[in-house]
Amino acid sequence: MSDDTVPDSTAHALDFFAWSQTQARLLRRLPGICPDLPQALDLANVAEEIEDLGRAELAAVESQIRNILVHLVKACADPTSRAIPHWRTEATMFHAELVQRYTPSMRQRIDLHQAWRLALRVARESLREHGRDIGGEMPGTCPFRLGELVAEDFDFDQARAWLAGQRDVDPPA
Template sequence: MGYPPPMPDGLYETDIFAWSRHQAALLRRLARGERVNDLDWDHVVQEIEDVGLSELNAVRSYLRVMLVHLLKLQGCPASPAASHWREEIISFQSDAQQRFAPSMRRSIDLAALYIRAVKQLAGALIDGVVGAQQPPICPVSLDDLLHADRDALEQSFAKPDRPSRHRPALIASITGLPPRHKSRLHPARRRADPAGSCQD
């Protein structure tokens, strides 16, 4: 069986693709119980950590763009671009769902993402006008963004000063149960996930 030649110095910096193939071959040999001496452990560990961080940052990005589009719809619901924003909300929600892992929850600061979304739109002109005043705090939770249907999310942003009116619709869209069951589900869910919380 032929083994790869020793790794050239600086390969990680000059050819990450060749470096990754070389390290993968060495790790396979190590898994078979062979002794190997050419593993670039520092960079291998760094790359493994970066894989998880890259997934986390992707989910954060999808959520932030969802918030931006929801704020645009809240400010300019009659915009000619509104249908495009709604399509992208659905698309980005699907992408966020696919890449989200439960262990990411504590690393997603929804309040900070919401502030970034608001700042992104600060003073921006949409169709030549400044949009309506944004809600002072995020009117939805992380679970809402990941699982509620688009209409329920949009409705919650449209009336941020009355979250209790729209929370049943959000819960129904997540659980699949009709709103008439909200009296049994709402208190329990509110204890686990406070209405309008941005701390998830």
């Protein structure tokens, strides 16, 4: 919503995260614009709750990205595992949820490198639980771009093969 004076009835459906952040900002400005509002109207907390709903959507998207990365790392680190079909299926489900929830306004707020570091940690512990390890070096920063991960045609096996070829190389900045 670029114009704060004209509500966009489709903004809520098209980009809930942007809508929630805009609505919270507008609610916080309301007391300065309309000083005669009822005192019982708790605008500060209403704004915070709406903002939190948007942040929850963002957290869900970040979780799906992290889960996909964990499964890619495990499949790359243990390429002969019988669990690869299971990891592929789970990553496909995570990706479907990601595609449904991701909105372009989230792009600036998603830290792929943090998601990558956390995914490496989770994958390392998961593999260790089964007597395996990541072995070799994984890139120090996320080797995937956000656009690749949220694309509807994302392919787990292609991403896994590409990651396997990148294991000893840090991606360009």
